[in-house]
Amino acid sequence: MLKATIDAEIFREAIDAISALVPECRLHTTDSGFSTRAVDTANVAMVSLELKKEAFESYKATKSQLGIDISKMKNIFNMAGKGDLISLELGDNAQKMQVSVHGYHYSITLLDTNTIRKDPNPPTINLPGKLTIAGEDLNNAIKAAAVISDKIAMGINAKDQTFFMIAEGDTDNIRREFSKDELKSLSANEARSLFSLDYLKDMGKVMSRAQEVEVFLGMDHPVRFSFDIANGNGHVEYLLAPRIEAD
Amino acid sequence: MLKATIDAEIFREAIDAISALVPECRLHTTDSGFSTRAVDTANVAMVSLELKKEAFESYKATKSQLGIDISKMKNIFNMAGKGDLISLELGDNAQKMQVSVHGYHYSITLLDTNTIRKDPNPPTINLPGKLTIAGEDLNNAIKAAAVISDKIAMGINAKDQTFFMIAEGDTDNIRREFSKDELKSLSANEARSLFSLDYLKDMGKVMSRAQEVEVFLGMDHPVRFSFDIANGNGHVEYLLAPRIEAD
């Protein structure tokens, strides 16, 4: 059972965060909110999302798993105007979710959760480098790098106390260094790993709206991005595996 | 003979209304204004347009038929700035219309009216359901429906006193009900017909600018939309044939 209403803009933030990585997900409902965890088809990136019941205008749910087609969820936002509330309703064992917004009633058949990949286990990784940066700065650097390359090195220079992002083109390179002053925090443990910009571009667009994004880095290790959504009543984590650096 | 000047924005409204259905038309000029009636190539939709001489800044014309290529008319608006007047001039038996706007002189060869389909006769149909709705509301509902289907059912629920639009996707559906409060008027005779969204999308864009659109509906019958343009000095009617409902 689910019966909830939520501001359209807040719900869109949550859906967009998932949409950056996967076209469908297994949404867990409990009496304290929504959560989901999914990996992309290539097993390169993982998203974990939590949307607390405090993010909703009203919320009532029993423990359940819903198979969500993300593109259908995005249709909702075409019907919603600014400030509109979205209402979500699902009966016990029902396979159709009723979504209402701005006079529209949208009946969505849920996906069979058996057809959706099992929830991935979050790997236990030690990422000693840590920093906090404005989401917009992060996204701008990703976009600049994407102009000349399809991969980017991200790392921390412990000596210079900087967070750096370097893209190498065939003959050129772009380097963006963030000094401690430009960051909200920095635990300057040496780190450097190479990542695919394909994934980062989509993540970057979502993160650009976050005031603060925590970034965790290691040596040739994954990167973890962690940031709040829904005015602090929700949280997203992205984990992205490194690419092998060809020298 | 034709010698007329008209505000560019008003002329654009008229041309856009025709353009939603046909690429060319037979324009009738009389001393009281312009009129045209045309059906699309598939014989599914008809547009009737009237532009009274009061819609013009100045107007003088004798009874005649002009073969109009709509895309050429649209070129005019690229040359016009806000508030510009368009002047139209055509000599007796001339095949070239002179259009002037913003210092530009555009000489347009008219189409041979013999190559354009004869004016269709408006069918006499009894459509007992009638309502008046804001053009923007109508267009928004059409756009929302188009996301999940290529056809839409429109109708009136006499018991609930509502105007409804329903789109059915493979597994989902979107339903928009307008209560009497949301409408400007409603003659709640039971009605329901299915229409192609291909046509409605183009009509919807035009109608979205109208404050009020009258909608006439029946049971498995065409729909008629009727609305003013040119600040009330012009009028458009769209007639759209129903699709057969496959059950």
Added chain:
Amino acid sequence: MLKATIDAEIFREAIDAISALVPECRLHTTDSGFSTRAVDTANVAMVSLELKKEAFESYKATKSQLGIDISKMKNIFNMAGKGDLISLELGDNAQKMQVSVHGYHYSITLLDTNTIRKDPNPPTINLPGKLTIAGEDLNNAIKAAAVISDKIAMGINAKDQTFFMIAEGDTDNIRREFSKDELKSLSANEARSLFSLDYLKDMGKVMSRAQEVEVFLGMDHPVRFSFDIANGNGHVEYLLAPRIEAD
């Protein structure tokens, strides 16, 4: 050696002016500024650009030739925000130029100047017709003409004291006449030549930002456009060969 800083918006104006015609150029640096002259691959159009050292915030350079890939220069503007300064640095005999803006360091490998066409010699042509027009008016007329044709006749009517632009479509034509009142100046010597709109469209976009463009015309002769950039601290000239008028 080069060490200079310049406002991003001013540098963009200069790069855009070159970019309208060629993808790469041979940039001459001297102690008084930048200059370049290039013809397009079809030998139909030439651009000459001068950017005085006064256009820069700071400027120091020795006499040299740099092989510039225009598209790489354009990448810079993606990283720059409004009001940002771009810094350009190049060591003696260095093949990599260091560009810094908004915290980004972009290392660009210069092109081998031997692979770039030699500087063209500006032809000595006598173009007796001359006028000065707002860049926006010129660009609007070019855009209007491009809707119905791929070429345009430009000329001066000595008797009517007008500057005219005429595009002929298969059956239609568009004529724009500028009276002396609409122009900033006019030396009304009879002139008329036909030009390809392909080139003019790109030049027009650049010229649309210039308050004043000087236009020099002859009879079946090239057209020369001359205008300032960089708040008067830079200058651009376009020369475009005529097309043969097929009658």
